[in-house]
Amino acid sequence: MNAKLTVENLCHVYGENTPFRLAALDDVSFSVAPGELIGIIGHTGSGKSTLISHMNGLMKPTSGRILLDGADIWADPQKIRDIRFRVGLVFQYPEHQLFEDTVYRDIAFGPTNMGLDEDAVRERVEEAMEFVGLGPEYRNRSPFELSGGQKRRVAIAGVIAMRPEVLILDELTAGLDPRGCQELLGEICEFRRRTGCTVLLVSHSMDEVAEVADRILVMNHGHVEMFDAPGKVFAEAERIEAIGLTVPAVTKVFRLLADRGIPVNPSIFRRADALNALLSLRKGGRL
Numbered sequence: 001m002n003a004k005l006t007v008e009n010l011c012h013v014y015g016e017n018t019p020f021r022l023a024a025l026d027d028v029s030f031s032v033a034p035g036e037l038i039g040i041i042g043h044t045g046s047g048k049s050t051l052i053s054h055m056n057g058l059m060k061p062t063s064g065r066i067l068l069d070g071a072d073i074w075a076d077p078q079k080i081r082d083i084r085f086r087v088g089l090v091f092q093y094p095e096h097q098l099f100e101d102t103v104y105r106d107i108a109f110g111p112t113n114m115g116l117d118e119d120a121v122r123e124r125v126e127e128a129m130e131f132v133g134l135g136p137e138y139r140n141r142s143p144f145e146l147s148g149g150q151k152r153r154v155a156i157a158g159v160i161a162m163r164p165e166v167l168i169l170d171e172l173t174a175g176l177d178p179r180g181c182q183e184l185l186g187e188i189c190e191f192r193r194r195t196g197c198t199v200l201l202v203s204h205s206m207d208e209v210a211e212v213a214d215r216i217l218v219m220n221h222g223h224v225e226m227f228d229a230p231g232k233v234f235a236e237a238e239r240i241e242a243i244g245l246t247v248p249a250v251t252k253v254f255r256l257l258a259d260r261g262i263p264v265n266p267s268i269f270r271r272a273d274a275l276n277a278l279l280s281l282r283k284g285g286r287l
């Protein structure tokens, strides 16, 4: 079962009735289909974290609604806990929130809170550890003595272990080296492929979302600037650049080639497509 997520006219004001009043979200509306992978991009302070904190009821809208399978998540405030199990949120640098003395206990925290019995919890912890590439030898280790990348995997596993229908990741790969980024992103894509889970991936990296997203939501000063397939978004390079963002490195190169009269599609955005395009140019003797 995978949920359709809809955001309807969402506004969020910080510091209402104070001199510091700030409208962080201004009439944000969009809808995500079950199983879709959405990349959320925007400059610092554009409202990405504020937006996703509303998806599982961690923040309450100043106005507007969040619908999960057509039902307002705040329809019954007593049931907001259930929404937090259905919509899993992984914050930026989640490794700072580890607190149990073993990897197993940390990952088991969420499913235990869901009221599952010990066997079901164990099954979920084992499954989640496998998804994030942590072997059984990590079970009884202290999360605090692991590397940065491994700690982050423990934190992600703790959310995955709740088997959320929607998984939201804020700056999943921040601070990791390129190989660590690739691996972690690959694991999330594999998790999504195997579970059919909807994924919202907040990222500073256009290159990262270009590789994996079905659609890209571009935030600008608290409103939705664009929400479309990557090819359509990157075809509007000037608009992207005007709001302080860049197109993927691959797209930059192909725009330069096109400008120089080389017959290529200037809005190519995936590395594999770029490679194929270059190979066929070479075959045709044009490069």
Ligand SMILES: Nc1ncnc2c1ncn2[C@@H]1O[C@H](COP(=O)(O)OP(=O)(O)OP(=O)(O)O)[C@@H](O)[C@H]1O
Binding pocket: 014, 015, 022, 024, 042, 043, 044, 045, 046, 047, 048, 049, 050, 051
């Ligand atoms: N708790 C808060 N109180 C007051 N203002 C806040 C609070 N949290 C965020 N803001 C402000 O709201 C706006 C949106 O912030 P938000 O953190 O959602 O942006 P973001 O797109 O996630 O930024 P970043 O890319 O830096 O993570 C910013 O102007 C920020 O300063």
Ligand SMILES: [Mg+2]
Binding pocket: 048, 049, 050, 170
């Ligand atoms: Mg943020």
